[in-house]
Amino acid sequence: MEEANDREIEPDNGHVNNGGNEFYNAVFDDSNQEDISFNFDEDEEPPLEPRFKYERLEGEHTLPFLKTATFTSIDIHDKFIAIGTASGLIYILDHHGYGNFDSVPPLKPHRCAVSRVKFDETGSYVLSCANDSKLVVSGVGTDKLCCTVNITVMPKSIAFSPDFIRQQSGHCFIMGERNLVLYEKTFFQYKANNLYSGSERDGFIHCCSWNDNFIAFTNDTGTRVYERGPERIVTSVQPSHDVDRVRSSRSPPKHLWMPENNLVIGWADTVTILKIRDDGGVRKGEVHHIFHVSMFICGISYIPENGIENVELFLVGLQLEGEDFDDCASVISTVTTLTAMESTACTTVLKTSVIRPLGLKDFELQSEDVIESIRLSSHTLPYMIHGLGIPYLATYFILTTKQIIIAVPYGPEDGIRWRLQYKLYDEAFEMAKHHADLLVKTDLSQKSVGRKIIEGYLSNKQARVAASYLPHICGDCKEEWEWAVGQFHDAKMSTLLADVLPDSSPTLNSESYETVLIACLFNNPKQFRKLVQTWSPDLYKTSLIIDKTQWRIQQISRSGESGDVDEVEKILMDTLAHLYLYERKYENALKILMSCQDFQIFNVIDKHQLFDLVKDQITELMNINSERALRLLLDNADSVEPAFVMEKIGRQPKLQLAYLTKLMSRNEGTEFADKAVQLYADHDKKKLLPFLRKNANYNVNKARRLCSDRGFVEETIYLLAKSGNHFDAVKMMVREYKNIEKVIAYCKDQNDPDLWVHLLGVVAEFPAHFSQLIIEASNCLDPLLIMDKLPDDADIPNLSEALEKLLMDYTNHADLQKCCYESTLNDLSVLTQNLLQASDESVPVTLMTRCSLCSQIIMASNQELGRKLTDIKVFKCGHVFHLACSTSEIDRRHSIEDGICISCSDNSDSVNV
Structure with a gap:
């Protein structure tokens, strides 16, 4: 490749950069730059280093x-x-x-x-x-x-x-x-x-x-x-x-x-x-x-x-x-x-x-x-x-x-000079770095050797290699980076600094960053956009770069070319929008992003809370990306009414449907339920039935008529069942499905005997399914009723097997009831005998037994009680009372009959309460 193809576009003398940088000609060249080397042949090894x-x-x-x-x-x-x-x-x-x-x-x-x-x-x-x-x-x-x-x-x-x-x-x-x-x-x-x-x-x-x-x-x-x-x-x-x-x-x-x-x-x-x-x-x-x-x-x-x-x-x-x-x-x-x-x-x-x-x-x-x-x-x-x-x-x-x-x-100075002579720059710099303290006051210090290496590569048309060495040579030294920027600017290779120039540690003067930005603006727009998006706007004068970008866009527009120029113009417009954002000129930035239909507009709106500036342009946002636009509308529901949005997108039913879907997923927009039913029926029938099952805010009768008119069988059956019209739902299921299993499952879920009777009448028109229905309904209906519903003049397949199954199920049911009755009687007899046996058992009264009312020992002596021994009353429940205590208590309680244990009566009363 010739030297002219390696260098950046020459300056346009008609435009001067106030920041000290030069503008370049309007001809855009984004071709890959190749390095030219006039060193000895790469296949030829350098001579052995003198010792x-x-x-x-x-x-x-x-x-x-x-x-x-x-x-x-x-x-x-x-x-x-x-x-x-x-x-x-x-x-x-x-x-x-x-x-x-x-x-x-x-x-x-x-x-x-x-x-x-x-x-x-x-x-x-x-x-x-x-x-x-x-x-x-x-x-x-x-x-x-x-x-x-x-x-x-x-x-x-x-x-x-x-x-x-x-x-x-x-x-x-x-x-x-x-x-x-x-x-x-x-x-x-x-x-x-x-x-x-x-x-x-x-x-x-x-x-x-x-x-x-x-x-x-x-x-x-x-x-x-x-x-x-x-x-x-x-x-x-x-x-x-x-x-x-x-x-x-x-x-x-x-x-x-x-x-x-x-x-x-x-x-x-x-x-x-x-x-x-x-x-x-x-x-x-x-x-x-x-x-x-x-x-x-x-x-x-x-x-x-x-x-x-x-x-x-x-x-x-x-x-x-x-x-x-x-x-x-x-x-x-x-x-x-x-x-x-x-x-x-x-x-x-x-x-x-x-x-x-x-x-x-x-x-x-x-x-x-x-x-x-x-x-x-x-x-x-x-x-x-x-x-x-x-x-x-x-x-x-x-x-x-x-x-x-x-x-x-050889000392360090001799070794470095020899390496520089034969362009062994890696080894020369490493040696200068290793002996930095020894060489700091000589003309072969680390700083001087680094500069010689950069100058050597640039003079040999190896600017790309020189750029790759800069991080190692310049390191954290601000002065060296600024010197390198000047060297690359003189060699018209500033675009190669885009990937290596530091934006922190150290931070250079603004002119250095502006030099690289302007070089990329005229030679590599994609790199220019990347730098604007990644570099902090505090590193350079954004107003200066905006002016140069506007002038460059006008220059490209006046050229009247197409193809690559259109793409370049779009890239520069996108970059200009980011520059406006840095300057807080949000309206200008949004206008550019909207005209370019750039997806990044949504990120910009979210980041800077700019929804109020675009709420009147909902349709345009929908055209860029409906999903992100809907999410934007929902995130800003307090700023715009759903009715306003529905009006704005009234001529775009699919967008309306997407908006309502998002809105109702948040349990909002219940007033548009009927509209949603209509939109699902017209544009997304697969989601209609899930919507009908999940949502309860639509008009059931209106939705049923809509589905019936359009021949939506499953939706109509669901709406009939939801409105309580089970008979019509069963009738429609039998006629449309022609599959008795679904109908039988539906009737089982409803658990309504009348529905089974109705089903028998409907299925009578379809003798092929009657045998299966007899088998399934045998546990739900009276066999006599089923027999009564049998059509007289119809040929029912497998009828004998079905009737045999019906009678067998009925017989088994009757036997089961009889066995249960007998088992109940046996249990009752055993419980009664146990009760009587328990009632006949004696109640022991010992020397330590106490009265259940006064808590005194029943068999106490005169000396202990200060009174004579009294009679006692014993109940089968095991409670023992002094006769005097029980008589006085019964007199106090007129409602308790004599012969009923007072303690048991108290427990019973408390339970009843």
Whole structure:
């Protein structure tokens, strides 16, 4: 897609936005915008991120003699750097390249170029060798163990013992030529002891190293590890490259001892990692990794950050460009003179690599840097370059013949700049965020990096991606959001901010929101409507947006186009209605919603209580949505009379019916019951019968005539039954249904014998149903009456079976009555006998029995009562009285006959009351 299609509509110079925003041309374009990227191909991976930056040592520029010296060897210690030169001098410098030559003057141990130089573990002594057949131990600020050992060969490699400076350790060091020789200090001189004797075909020992009790050395036949104590060779590793093609003199091997007795051997273009392990007290060597790299190794160190299991190796080497790698190996093998080297077409490049070993022959390249600032001559060979490091200080040194380069890890600023350069914006911002406190006062602070990312995406035509980054970059910073709005406005991509611009936390100035709204108004009306509906009107000037929207609608109307323009105009009208609502111009808003027949008008009326403004437009509301209009009318029943509504919708009977249905479901509008019956009969017959059953306010006779005239059978039968005219209802049911079961069920519900008699007369006209009726009515009517109603001249199917059933039912009924009568007599006899038996039982009178009237003991002595024993009266009910008490009580109560228990009489009277 072209750039013009991505951008928003250009401003119309004839209309200026007072709020600082521009209007756009009237041409509407709602096409999907696509991002255009001019980055590198997405399928093409970015280069590996550098792990180090390379700088010249600071002190190198301040020491004049270093500018003219030719460097031949180097060794580093935690405190110093020792540099050997072609003139035989050794300079002791600090890690920044500065030397205190008053305290530690340059050493002059040799008359020719220093080929090797080594520190002891304490940094107190330097061991050096050269082609002058001397081994020299020089002190750094001390001379106690300084010595010179003259030999008859030219040494190729040297190494101190780890405990060289310790008393009674022998102060040993080793030298490698064809043989590996151990030198141990005796009382007057150093004593030589051959640890390994090599033949002429084995070549020279170009590298040796000493770690703990293990001495590693390498000649053309491979690398061997010698163990002190047992004095034996523990293991031997053959070279994995062609030593005849790549001569060790031009690409010598390099050793690196890592923790846990891991030996890394870098030789030519191969790397081998050997582990010395203890197997039952016997030391053995195991090759864990062996792989080829695309350069000739000049130095090797490691990065201990990930632990020994996932160690990363730091390699320094030369790569010859312009020929195949095998041809480059041939060049190193055959070149012997400067003229021959210059005649080749190869270009020498100094590079570093960080690799992580994986499997036996696999590794992962973590980074690869070409040090372009170092110009090497075409005759530079690997032995002229040296690379060493101090892993725990994360500092690495590279020595060429003329320069000393220090490699230090990338800092946050370097990493961010590299990521920005290759448009790795995610990683750049995360790094800036992670190191925010460190970078706050730099030009790569989180704020600055965020702005660079947005500007980068916008300049590369990736505005949509830039918009998606804004929430992460701007966060809660009001200033950054407002800056981003300005950038997108300048790029004419403000519509992309619609989905990401915050409306709270933070809240921006009104111009920012107005910029986005106006951009959407002219480029994306649907988005414009969404923003107006979701954004609070307090965020922007609603009067300004109303003016712009009105002008835009007029512009579209004048265009005279159809199709999409009509839809756009409708969207903008709907949005304008919402804006009027925000301004409390309710009449204008309702007028627009009514003209657009927008369903949202009901929500607006309910929310703002605007029914009084539309109660005269009930018909229009019904046309928009009858269900919501009816509910609106019912919710505002106090504001409008049902008669008024019925009058307004008098020409729309279906709306009248819907209105009455809703009204009567609330037990209102009883005066329109007859009208409802008529409307149901005309427009919704299925609901007529349920209405007739549920409602009781209509005129039954009028409704019956209406249903009868229209031939509504069920409704007419129901109304006949409701009006009490059961005979006509039964007659109609028999004639219309022709199904005697419904009629019989109806008669059973009424439980009227006369109705059954009437039914017999009606069914007589339908002999086919008479047999069933005889069976059903046998329990309700006298069989003689049923027999009397039998038609004489009709052929009644199954009559004999029906009569047999009738007689059997009657016989069973008679038998049942007889059994019940006999059972009653038996029960009466048993109850009578029980009564008589109970009446014949004696009534016990004991010494403790009390009179039921005076409550005194009946059998009391004279002393207790103060009177003589009196006669007593006993009743069958169990009550006992003194005769005197009962006589006086009976005299008091004239209504109680003598012989009736006074207590039982009292209980009976109370029950009757």
